[in-house]
Amino acid sequence: MATTRENTQAAREAKLGELHERLTGAVEQLVSGEDWARALAFAARFRARSFSNTLLIWTQHAGAYEAGRVPEPVPSYVAGYRQWQTLGRQVQKGQPGYMIFAPVTGRFATATPSDADSWRRLGKGEKPRPGEVVRSKMITARPAYVWDVSQTAGDPIPEPPAARLLEGQAPAGLWEGLAVS
Template identity: 75%
Template sequence: MATREEARHQREAKLDELHEKLTGAVERLVTGDDWADALRFAARFRSRSFNNVLLIWEQHQAAFEQGRVPEPFPTYVAGYKQWQQLGRQVEKGQAGYQILAPVTGRFASANPSDPASWRRLNRGEKPKPGEVVRSKMVGVRPAYVWDVSQTSGDPLPEKPEPRLLTGVAPAGLREGLAGRIEAEGFELLWVPHEGMIGGANGLTNFETRQVAVRTNMGDAAQVKTEGHELAHVLMHGPDAEEARQHRGIGEVEAESVALMIGAAHGMDTSEYTIPYVAGWASAVDGKNPVEVVQAAGERIRKTAIDILDRLDTVQVPDGTPPGLDRDTPRRPSERPEQRSVASAVEAESELEPAVGRGL
């Protein structure tokens, strides 16, 4: 049995390995086609952090090339015990996909407004009378998930998938995006032609609090542009200094959000072009393209989710197996290491610890 020190070194090694995989995946995104593919993929796995989406994608591709899975893209992924909850079992010899799971700690304070007053509670320790308790991420640990194609057992419940006629936006999407734009305090204007908005498809004006979209293009293109401008509203206000200094960043972020919104509704976005990531990423002083892509990817995903979660529309599944209870309590990890990792992922409570499986 490994000692505590040996277990710590093993965990450190796994985190280093995951970081190398992630960096390699991001480096390969610095082309327009790869960026578009990654965003379409992220739209189907939007419940997970952008970094973990890339890790799953990278490892599933390798499994496909090795003949361990039948399709090049995963459909549903979950932890070992979660598949068992659904009446399915990971097949013998199927290695799980390593991802980064959060390590959280409980903190207490009698004066929450004072950052220095918070103290971490030990396991089982109760707060003092009058103290407020909050949890926050203090590090990450390796964890495993498996695609449904790596399991066998009971069939999954079917979920409705959007069906879209070419050139037509899905029912309710135009109205839903319009409602969100107006809820953010902007007036939505549908203008007859691009000559009224400087030759653009759409335009967001933070001074007049107006969003304009031209109507002399197809229905799907209008709605895609509506999503693009809503992303500007949410992401690129007067305080977004970096995007305002480098317009390319703001334009690619907005177009990427629009692509994810469309992909989540089954829309064919192949006719829309995302500018080459290398072009805008390399223009940011003091950062290399990998750093910019990592930062943009998670911002794009969170903005797209914020929009999608408030829409009353039929959307493609988010990568969580149908019928899975997301509120199932997870087993606490044993003495987790408090280690920060660049671009650490947000909480994904359904993950299995990377212990003893798929190694």
Template identity: 65%
Template sequence: MGRWPEKDGGYRIRGPVKARFASATPRDPASWRRLGKWEKPRPGEVVRRRIVSVVPAYVWDVSRTHGAPLPELPRPRLLEGEAPAGLWEGLTEQAESLGFEVLRMPRDRIERGANGCIDFETRQVMVCADMDPAAQVKTLAHELAHVRLDGPNQRDDAREHRGISEVRAESVALMIAAAHGMDTSDYTIPYVAGWASNVDGKDPVAVVRATGEQVRSTAF
């Protein structure tokens, strides 16, 4: 990236040391064997990397580095234009069937100035009215996913990690929008990537994959 760290400005951590293991029968834990540095797997073998030890290593906070400007991370871009005919009404009917009232509100009336939010006590779904209809209906799909997946009685890991909850809800919104010919990728991809990266102790890709079945069943 063309940047360098300040002298003595790093944090000492335990860095993982990984080794390659191979197996022709990966379901059998006892079948895995460690490969040598230049050793190739045998035909038909599966290769995986595993942590075998840790060594002292250093990392630096970006504020303690200098050099080339840091690239800007992509930010979610609100959808523009009209919404598919009937989609808002259909999603509203689903929310009402679950006992929730759908309200369009000015942004300054919504908690933290968000695009949308839910009040589970008053059973209200609020969507920011200061957006184009396409963004409003995508937001309603997102909040409806929260209604179905993240109610007070839910007892899964999303209750502990908001990032998991947000990844699921936005992924559901993407699938609903795509089914009606809407492309939400400019908003959804940066949004999901950002929240998945904020789940402590979990790989972002693993977070997204783990939500797959819940997303599919909720969207359909």
């Protein structure tokens, strides 16, 4: 009889497989230069997300639009469930999220960073030994969900500050600091 942990792992693997199939399907639909240009323009709007995740969001949102679950054909702002709650918004009942890949990271330590074989994974709460360097590294991915703002209700989303031309004298050395190649 399979344990709960094995069942959970099997369910996660199945979701990751489904996600990989969706991603493969999305890439296969990018057949022309125009298709790629639209996909890249869309991805540029979601710079914090990987290109793979932006494709997944794009295709799942298109499906939600076709099904009448969202009012616009292109998502405008996506976030996870808890992120929406911190913004004073709640995902509307019955709105399925868009499944994406979320990185799972681990902490690794070594006293000799140049030796690739010397890195050891730190356990939860484990502190590095004196003199060790610690780095985080992605070790796998797990399925996670995000929702478009149109799938939520609550407080208005704060508008980003509008760019405005600065006035007055620039601090000494500002231009030289920016112009260094």
